[in-house]
Amino acid sequence: MMVNSIRSEFLKFFTTRLWWGLAIAMFFGGALFAVILGIVLTLEPDPEAVARGQQVVGTPLQVANSVYTAGLTIGYTLTLVIGIMQIGSEYRHKTVSSTFLSTPRRVRVMLAKVVALLGIGAIYGLISLVGSVVAGAIVLQARGADPFPGPEVLRALALSLLVLGLWALIGLGVGILIPNQVAALLIAVGVAWIIEPLAGFALGFWEFGRDHIVHFLPSQATNAIVEGVTQGGSNAAQPLSWWAAALVLAAYAAVLSAVGTWRTVRQDIS
Amino acid sequence: MTTAPAAQGATIEVRDLTKTFGSFTAVDQLTFTVEPGRITGFLGPNGAGKTTTLRMLLGLVHQTSGTATIDGRAYGDIDHPQSMVGSALEATNFHPGRSGRDHLRVLAAAGGLPVSRVDELLELTGIPAAARKRAGEYSMGMRQRLGLAAALLGDPRVLILDEPSNGLDPEGIRWLRGFLRHLSSQGKTILVSSHQLQEVEQTVDDVVIISNGRLVREGAVSDLRGAPTTFVRTSDPAQLAGALRVADVMSSPGSDGELVVETADLRLVGDVALRAGLPVWELRARKHDLEALFFELTEGTNRNLGDGSSAPPAPTERDAVTGQEGANA
Numbered sequence: 001m002m003v004n005s006i007r008s009e010f011l012k013f014f015t016t017r018l019w020w021g022l023a024i025a026m027f028f029g030g031a032l033f034a035v036i037l038g039i040v041l042t043l044e045p046d047p048e049a050v051a052r053g054q055q056v057v058g059t060p061l062q063v064a065n066s067v068y069t070a071g072l073t074i075g076y077t078l079t080l081v082i083g084i085m086q087i088g089s090e091y092r093h094k095t096v097s098s099t100f101l102s103t104p105r106r107v108r109v110m111l112a113k114v115v116a117l118l119g120i121g122a123i124y125g126l127i128s129l130v131g132s133v134v135a136g137a138i139v140l141q142a143r144g145a146d147p148f149p150g151p152e153v154l155r156a157l158a159l160s161l162l163v164l165g166l167w168a169l170i171g172l173g174v175g176i177l178i179p180n181q182v183a184a185l186l187i188a189v190g191v192a193w194i195i196e197p198l199a200g201f202a203l204g205f206w207e208f209g210r211d212h213i214v215h216f217l218p219s220q221a222t223n224a225i226v227e228g229v230t231q232g233g234s235n236a237a238q239p240l241s242w243w244a245a246a247l248v249l250a251a252y253a254a255v256l257s258a259v260g261t262w263r264t265v266r267q268d269i270s
Numbered sequence: 271m272t273t274a275p276a277a278q279g280a281t282i283e284v285r286d287l288t289k290t291f292g293s294f295t296a297v298d299q300l301t302f303t304v305e306p307g308r309i310t311g312f313l314g315p316n317g318a319g320k321t322t323t324l325r326m327l328l329g330l331v332h333q334t335s336g337t338a339t340i341d342g343r344a345y346g347d348i349d350h351p352q353s354m355v356g357s358a359l360e361a362t363n364f365h366p367g368r369s370g371r372d373h374l375r376v377l378a379a380a381g382g383l384p385v386s387r388v389d390e391l392l393e394l395t396g397i398p399a400a401a402r403k404r405a406g407e408y409s410m411g412m413r414q415r416l417g418l419a420a421a422l423l424g425d426p427r428v429l430i431l432d433e434p435s436n437g438l439d440p441e442g443i444r445w446l447r448g449f450l451r452h453l454s455s456q457g458k459t460i461l462v463s464s465h466q467l468q469e470v471e472q473t474v475d476d477v478v479i480i481s482n483g484r485l486v487r488e489g490a491v492s493d494l495r496g497a498p499t500t501f502v503r504t505s506d507p508a509q510l511a512g513a514l515r516v517a518d519v520m521s522s523p524g525s526d527g528e529l530v531v532e533t534a535d536l537r538l539v540g541d542v543a544l545r546a547g548l549p550v551w552e553l554r555a556r557k558h559d560l561e562a563l564f565f566e567l568t569e570g571t572n573r574n575l576g577d578g579s580s581a582p583p584a585p586t587e588r589d590a591v592t593g594q595e596g597a598n599a
Contacts, residue, residue, distance in 0.1 A: 001382060008380035015372035016365060093365045095373075097330060098420065101357060102380040104329050104346040269330040270321075 005112035030071035030131030037070035038139030060149040065156040067136040075128040076167035083171020088181030110261045117168045125164030166249040173256020221245040279306025279459035280341035287336035296322045298483040311474035312463040319483035320463045352381040352424030358417035366406030370416045391419040410437025428459040467564040481568040498534035503552035513546040
């Protein structure tokens, strides 16, 4: 039964110490970046730099959104890690044998992981956002900025939650595809933090790449979902609309998971 | 489930089962049957293909050809696998950061079994308190008991255990023996693998012996032992042999001056000796050396030891099964 498999997946996550370690990391990660950005974005703008176009002055809404989503990068990196570990630790500690013995239909196991991770991603997304909003609102209030310029802030928060959930699924896809947990973690974080931003930057100098490839990169798509103060030179690519960008992230998750699942079903488990 | 009458066992049938890894044939046209209500030892030297066979039976490894069924169905086609088959494959299959009890809760949830069943099993395997500690701290014996508890969660009709006495102390082995006896008396089908016949000799009713992935012997342990004989030492073996022949009992001289008599009746041999006026210096039932027989059946052909000329570099069983996974550990 699908429900049983999903319950089993939730239990797997909440019966190791990982869950509260990550909860603390997400809460304080969100809070820390919100505080930093809350201070930076409320600095007095340098009139000369603004005039030269080197500094963009955000509207109060842009400032609030930027502060509240400042920890998003660290947040989605952590949900990515959760997604990888939900399957990776099964390969690492060979509990995947017991899992497939209690549920021999492997596709069902993978679907259960997807559903469980949507839930876990939402829970951890909320934890991260609570950290960001509480710390960010205090800083904005203290520095004389409006902590809640309008209901659009809620929209940005809801979209952040979507991003965090989608990255957990991307993590699952990576974890299924690369059964070596340590390798999967290093590769995923390395791509998300180093390779992909560099690729985005490099492609910006190539017209076709800038117009047709860059905004499909995962971190670019993520930024497109939660737009804040855009700060980019003339080479910056035009972002996708939020729903198209969300579909792009979902497509990454779906393709990685599908290929990984297809391989897992055929694989010999030892 | 727990109040129902003891579950009847189910038959395990393996037919022409074959598994190749590249050019290496791990299991070769293997055919055998495991009957309910009996304990069957699945024996063979390390690397004979036991684990690969069990994993194919459990749907974890895909066979190249042939079939392996439990109660007529492949493992993947069984609706509630935990209530049909319980298995303990490796004592290390636990997340070190998760407690043993939580490990069982995860499995119970997957099968829709109540948590009360988890505590029942921990009680039954004698580890209720220890199972609340994280599994990384467990001794080998503790892991084996936890694995057994996991296998029994769904009150299965068939029990498949891979080297269950590995790492158990003599006390643990005795406990396991009694436990398996008890389960088989309920009519369950029990298959226990081991690389040592000696280890399971007193536990099992039947044996399936494989070597190099092929069946070399299948049958009851009693058949393996052959007819019982008696060992007697006296001052004049030839005279005693003659007296025994008169009593219709055949005998033959042993290697060390003793007489090997073809009977299990020690008293008869003693009486004959007394009537013949011969002193009895030693009189005992001779235990058939199963270990020697096992070695004979499987020796010389072990591909993993190799004689250096025939076999290509042969991977061990675990490597063969693990394939690329080995590099990830």
